[in-house]
Amino acid sequence: MFAYIIRRIVQSFFVLMIVMLFTFSLPYFQVHGIVAPAYTVLGTKATPYNVAIWAKQHGMDHSYFYRFWTYVTQLFFHFNLGRSYKENNSVWGIISLYVPRTIWLAAVSLLLTTIIAIPLGIYQASRRNTFGDYTATGVAFVLYAMPNFLLAMLLLDAFSFHFPHLPNSPPQGVQAWAMFTNPAGFILPVAALTMLSVAGLSRYMRGTVLEVLVQDYVRTAKAKGCSGLRTLFKHAFRNALGPIIVLLGLSIPALLGGALIIESVFNYEGLGIQTVDAANNLDLPTVLGITLLVAILTLLGNLLADVALGLVNPRIRIEGNAR
Amino acid sequence: MTDLTERERVAAPEPPDSPITLNTDEEIVPMWRQRIRIFVHNKLAVASVLFLLITIGACFLVPFIHPTNQTNQALTFGLPWNQPPSFHHWLGTDSSGFDELGRIFFGGEYSLTLGFFAGFITIVVGTTYGMISGFAGGVTDTIMMRIIDAFLSIPYIFLLITLISIFNRSTVFLICIIGFTLWWGNARIIRGDALLIRNLEYSQAATAMGARKWHIIRHHVFPNSISNIVTVATFSIADAILFLSALGFLGLGIQAPPTDWGTMLQQGTSQIQNGFWWEIYPLALIFILVVVSINYIGDALRDCFEVRLLER
Numbered sequence: 001m002f003a004y005i006i007r008r009i010v011q012s013f014f015v016l017m018i019v020m021l022f023t024f025s026l027p028y029f030q031v032h033g034i035v036a037p038a039y040t041v042l043g044t045k046a047t048p049y050n051v052a053i054w055a056k057q058h059g060m061d062h063s064y065f066y067r068f069w070t071y072v073t074q075l076f077f078h079f080n081l082g083r084s085y086k087e088n089n090s091v092w093g094i095i096s097l098y099v100p101r102t103i104w105l106a107a108v109s110l111l112l113t114t115i116i117a118i119p120l121g122i123y124q125a126s127r128r129n130t131f132g133d134y135t136a137t138g139v140a141f142v143l144y145a146m147p148n149f150l151l152a153m154l155l156l157d158a159f160s161f162h163f164p165h166l167p168n169s170p171p172q173g174v175q176a177w178a179m180f181t182n183p184a185g186f187i188l189p190v191a192a193l194t195m196l197s198v199a200g201l202s203r204y205m206r207g208t209v210l211e212v213l214v215q216d217y218v219r220t221a222k223a224k225g226c227s228g229l230r231t232l233f234k235h236a237f238r239n240a241l242g243p244i245i246v247l248l249g250l251s252i253p254a255l256l257g258g259a260l261i262i263e264s265v266f267n268y269e270g271l272g273i274q275t276v277d278a279a280n281n282l283d284l285p286t287v288l289g290i291t292l293l294v295a296i297l298t299l300l301g302n303l304l305a306d307v308a309l310g311l312v313n314p315r316i317r318i319e320g321n322a323r
Numbered sequence: 324m325t326d327l328t329e330r331e332r333v334a335a336p337e338p339p340d341s342p343i344t345l346n347t348d349e350e351i352v353p354m355w356r357q358r359i360r361i362f363v364h365n366k367l368a369v370a371s372v373l374f375l376l377i378t379i380g381a382c383f384l385v386p387f388i389h390p391t392n393q394t395n396q397a398l399t400f401g402l403p404w405n406q407p408p409s410f411h412h413w414l415g416t417d418s419s420g421f422d423e424l425g426r427i428f429f430g431g432e433y434s435l436t437l438g439f440f441a442g443f444i445t446i447v448v449g450t451t452y453g454m455i456s457g458f459a460g461g462v463t464d465t466i467m468m469r470i471i472d473a474f475l476s477i478p479y480i481f482l483l484i485t486l487i488s489i490f491n492r493s494t495v496f497l498i499c500i501i502g503f504t505l506w507w508g509n510a511r512i513i514r515g516d517a518l519l520i521r522n523l524e525y526s527q528a529a530t531a532m533g534a535r536k537w538h539i540i541r542h543h544v545f546p547n548s549i550s551n552i553v554t555v556a557t558f559s560i561a562d563a564i565l566f567l568s569a570l571g572f573l574g575l576g577i578q579a580p581p582t583d584w585g586t587m588l589q590q591g592t593s594q595i596q597n598g599f600w601w602e603i604y605p606l607a608l609i610f611i612l613v614v615v616s617i618n619y620i621g622d623a624l625r626d627c628f629e630v631r632l633l634e635r
Binding site for chain 2: 015016030031142144145146149150253254256257261264275276279284287288291294295
């Protein structure tokens with residue numbers, strides 16, 4: 001198990017290095033080269049002299065490799081992602097301000113998704129091709145085909161502007177504790193995000209449980225006289241747990257991506273809104289820093305999912321030890 | 324009459340020299356026609372194709388039959404904005420005074436074109452990459468797959484926003500950006516296929532008989548993974564349309580004066596509290612139906628390439 005985890009961590013580290021190389025190299029591909037943001041920051045009337053000074057201030061006169069080396073060492077040894085071009089703050093400062101808010105939104109939704117999607121998948125698989133199954137599949141199909149923001153907007157229209165009058169936006173304070181001042185404000189954003197991820201996952205969930213249900217050991221369990229529920233939970237569900245955990249781990253990028261849209265709709269200051277604002281201002285250190293951070297979060301999620309998979313599935317645990 | 328034909332048939336002489344007795348009742352149906360038969364049997368899939376064709380046709384043809392002004396905003400104060408449906412404007416006008424029905428077709432041209440082109444790029448790049456990776460094996464395969472892992476770990480919308488902030492926002496760039504970044508998942512699927520088929524017995528037999536890699540790719544791997552390629556391509560088109568709409572919502576989509584469905588939905592939903600339903604629901608309905616039908620066609624295509632459903 002330990003060897004397995006170490007192997008996965010090393011793998012994730014290599015993946016992270018590729019992501020870093022990518023995010024670092026991207027600005028070089030701009031139309032005006034790496035100094036392009038200077039024209040956004042200094043204005044269109046900036047003289048070449050001003051641009052050159054700006055470039056020197058941001059260390060752009062150094063070579064590519066020197067800059068990459070600085071970037072990597074600064075990140076790993078000082079948690080320094082550079083300074084924002086636009087705001088008088090370090091990228092790390094911006095991120096640390098907003099990351100708890102996004103993680104809170106995503107984590108609550110992930111928890112709810114787990115609570116809803118797994119029983120739903122089991123229900124759909126065990127009552128295959130009945131009215132309930134068709135309804136759930138149909139709803140998931142439509143939700144999946146809907147742009148994220150449209151669903152959020154319709155929820156807002158139905159449950160905030162009309163009857164129940166739920167708050168249309170989560171609390172706005174910047175401090176982390178401000179999130180908890182008005183929990184009712186989170187009902188709609190969390191509901192929207194949960195619906196989206198359940199819709200994305202439910203088809204796979206159904207398929208996963210279905211695949212287990214046709215296995216021989218389930219038939220054997222039924223043949224020896226197990227009751228339906230006992231078969232489902234003692235034999236089928238335990239074996240379906242592995243793929244379900246992998247699915248949940250893989251759903252994290254979609255969840256964070258959905259959070260970006262949901263944040264914009266409900267005006268919830270988190271990483272998503274910051275990314276969009278920074279992108280519109282061509283504030284590249286912020287955009288790339290957030291992208292890197294979100295990638296790290298995803299990798300961490302996948303790593304956790306793999307570790308959990310090792311815990312629930314003895315075969316993987318033993319294989320990991322053997323190598 | 325029937326009697327006569329019956330007798331004639333009985334009287335008809337056997338074909339003189341046919342060593343194999345063919346079952347003449349069932350003529351041999353070529354594979355592609357069987358596949359079409361399976362597809363046509365799926366009524367919902369046929370309905371989806373029809374709906375998609377009608378939508379595409381309408382988007383590209385109706386503007387010629389019934390031209391509406393989609394370039395000049397109505398700047399006269401008051402009247403032409405946010406009009407409810409009337410005889411002149413069947414679906415009313417939007418917040419800039421554009422005829423909503425005409426605008427749906429106008430935006431559809433961009434959304435659908437972009438979706439199809441991006442889907443096409445996706446599948447070409449993804450298939451090539453997946454095939455190469457699956458066939459190269461060893462270190463090359465590992466490195467290529469780790470690269471895919473790296474890009475899959477960045478949530479797609481963040482990646483899109485990053486790229487769009489760096490490159491310019493013209494329509495062609497949007498197609499390229501979406502097309503050249505949506506293929507990671509596809510490449511993984513195709514690579515899995517290639518890896519599987521490469522190790523199957525017929526491929527090994529071909530290798531044993533001296534076939535080159537390229538021959539095996541062309542004659543064994545490609546035809547056998549075509550089902551996944553086609554299915555994945557269909558889903559990519561739907562995904563591309565969806566992601567474009569998300570970009571439109573963030574204001575990073577196709578820039579005015581042209582528009583796309585995402586931008587239109589964003590403009591419509593920003594008026595949601597005023598109750599201007601005609602700016603949201605007709606377009607939302609068409610949009611969802613288009614994406615659902617593309618997804619459904621993908622499902623049906625997967626069925627019709629399923630070998631177990633073929634007759635022989």
